[in-house]
Amino acid sequence: MSAAEVLLSLRDVTRRFGGVAALDGVSFDVRTHEILGVIGPNGAGKTTLLNCISGVHRLDGGEITLDGRPLGGLPPHRVARLGVGRTFQIVKPFGSMTVRENAAVGALFGSSDARLPTRRAFAHADEVLALVGLAPKRQLPVASLTVPDRKRLEVARALCTMPRLLLLDEVMAGLNAVEVDEALDMVRAVHASGVTIVLIEHVMPVILGVCERVVVLHLGRHLAEGRPVDVLKDPRVVEAYLGEKYASRHRGD
Amino acid sequence: MTEPLLEVRGLTAGFDAGPVLFGVDLDVAAGELVALVGANGAGKSTLLGVLSGLVPSSGGSVRFDGRDITNAPPEAIVAAGLVHVPQGRRLFGGMTVEKNLLLGAHLRRDRDVRGDLQRVLSHFPALADKLGREARTLSGGEQQMVAIGRGLMGRPRLLMIDEPSLGLGPKVVERVIDVAAEISEDGIAVLLVEQDVAMALDAAARAYVLESGRIALSGPADEVERDPAVRRAYLGL
Numbered sequence: 001m002s003a004a005e006v007l008l009s010l011r012d013v014t015r016r017f018g019g020v021a022a023l024d025g026v027s028f029d030v031r032t033h034e035i036l037g038v039i040g041p042n043g044a045g046k047t048t049l050l051n052c053i054s055g056v057h058r059l060d061g062g063e064i065t066l067d068g069r070p071l072g073g074l075p076p077h078r079v080a081r082l083g084v085g086r087t088f089q090i091v092k093p094f095g096s097m098t099v100r101e102n103a104a105v106g107a108l109f110g111s112s113d114a115r116l117p118t119r120r121a122f123a124h125a126d127e128v129l130a131l132v133g134l135a136p137k138r139q140l141p142v143a144s145l146t147v148p149d150r151k152r153l154e155v156a157r158a159l160c161t162m163p164r165l166l167l168l169d170e171v172m173a174g175l176n177a178v179e180v181d182e183a184l185d186m187v188r189a190v191h192a193s194g195v196t197i198v199l200i201e202h203v204m205p206v207i208l209g210v211c212e213r214v215v216v217l218h219l220g221r222h223l224a225e226g227r228p229v230d231v232l233k234d235p236r237v238v239e240a241y242l243g244e245k246y247a248s249r250h251r252g253d
Numbered sequence: 254m255t256e257p258l259l260e261v262r263g264l265t266a267g268f269d270a271g272p273v274l275f276g277v278d279l280d281v282a283a284g285e286l287v288a289l290v291g292a293n294g295a296g297k298s299t300l301l302g303v304l305s306g307l308v309p310s311s312g313g314s315v316r317f318d319g320r321d322i323t324n325a326p327p328e329a330i331v332a333a334g335l336v337h338v339p340q341g342r343r344l345f346g347g348m349t350v351e352k353n354l355l356l357g358a359h360l361r362r363d364r365d366v367r368g369d370l371q372r373v374l375s376h377f378p379a380l381a382d383k384l385g386r387e388a389r390t391l392s393g394g395e396q397q398m399v400a401i402g403r404g405l406m407g408r409p410r411l412l413m414i415d416e417p418s419l420g421l422g423p424k425v426v427e428r429v430i431d432v433a434a435e436i437s438e439d440g441i442a443v444l445l446v447e448q449d450v451a452m453a454l455d456a457a458a459r460a461y462v463l464e465s466g467r468i469a470l471s472g473p474a475d476e477v478e479r480d481p482a483v484r485r486a487y488l489g490l
Contacts, residue, residue: 229490
């Protein structure tokens with residue numbers, strides 16, 4: 001793989017909390033314009049990983065580069081302005097503002113290219129809201145949004161910063177099967193608009209549905225990587241999710 | 254047919270971030286060991302939280318020992334004999350092992366508490382000479398024993414144990430699961446949530462597989478163990 005294809009690179013990324021290594025020497029690449037899934041059982045280090053990329057946590061070791069430029073030590077707003085957008089598992093929109101105003105906040109404070117005058121920020125917000133399927137609801141107060149729509153708004157706020165790389169942290173949690181399918185359509189539309197996506201997810205049909213590649217973390221380490229249909233059959237991955245005993249009994253099922 | 258000890262029907266619950274349980278049906282008979290397994294985020298801990306009154310349900314019903322306990326206060330549920338051993342042990346680390354155990358009997362007004370302490374120690378002989386130690390100085394496995402022991406001190410008819418093996422080594426995990434089996438042999442029903450699927454299913458008589466807030470599969474534990482739906486619930490294929 002040539003260097004030009006790599007958008008984000010992680011090398012030996014380590015992060016400790018007290019004596020515990022939440023991430024222990026994790027290395028992988030995110031290729032330009034792919035949708036990469038990151039999965040792993042409870043305590044695998046997925047959200048810690050996302051926090052390390054987006055500048056919320058400092059690294060205790062290793063390096064993360066975006067287009068070859070080290071992100072190490074940069075605060076979250078600087079990482080965002082370099083083109084890394086993210087969502088949060090617990091969405092916290094500005095409750096007194098409309099959907100459109102919430103989205104425009106991202107455009108007003110995002111990457112240096114995207115810090116737009118107010119009028120253009122709202123125009124950009126409108127484009128993004130159309131992309132995520134919230135255009136008809138843009139004038140509503142956020143308090144009136146359903147859970148799936150709140151997740152869409154979370155994605156819209158991140159997209160308004162004009163990221164090249166979008167980190168999605170469990171945006172499908174709490175959605176029913178129909179809502180998951182609709183959210184998948186949104187992810188595909190965002191991807192088609194030219195954004196590279198890293199998707200942290202528990203819902204495996206989502207991983208199977210949109211990811212070209214998947215990285216599995218287990219207890220802070222990189223366990224496996226590859227096409228979802230291969231990785232989810234990997235005996236090491238089955239063991240990580242269901243226990244050693246189950247995996248050894250059902251090898252070859 | 255006699256009514257089960259615990260009868261859950263159409264239970265729904267959720268948080269601000271969205272619904273978690275979408276109509277769960279589940280029974281536990283008196284003295285039965287039932288395993289509840291399922292992937293991360295499936296709603297297992299939320300279900301236990303609703304059953305013990307810590308998380309409000311938005312629909313459906315919970316009957317225990319013939320009484321409706323849906324959304325009853327936690328202390329009333331404990332007093333009725335449904336006791337929760339939470340994930341992560343949740344001991345009072347600065348208090349002694351003995352005090353932690355006695356706290357499990359906080360609601361009881363009978364005189365048998367000391368006798369029960371001895372019975373609990375018979376399950377966990379390793380704790381006998383550590384009663385005066387601060388709970389936080391114990392190993393993870395010992396702390397899990399204290400958490401289960403504290404639950405037993407409430408004289409439960411049904412003990413719900415959430416992820417007892419979290420962070421423990423394989424030998425300790427086996428011991429903890431053995432204890433769950435011993436408890437049910439004593440006539441106390443156990444609802445066991447456990448990440449080591451095979452170990453939980455080996456110990457249990459029946460099992461439920463929770464997938465995205467719904468029961469995807471239930472039945473005798475050995476049949477569930479062989480069903481490929483278990484793997485699908487975790488890995489999607």
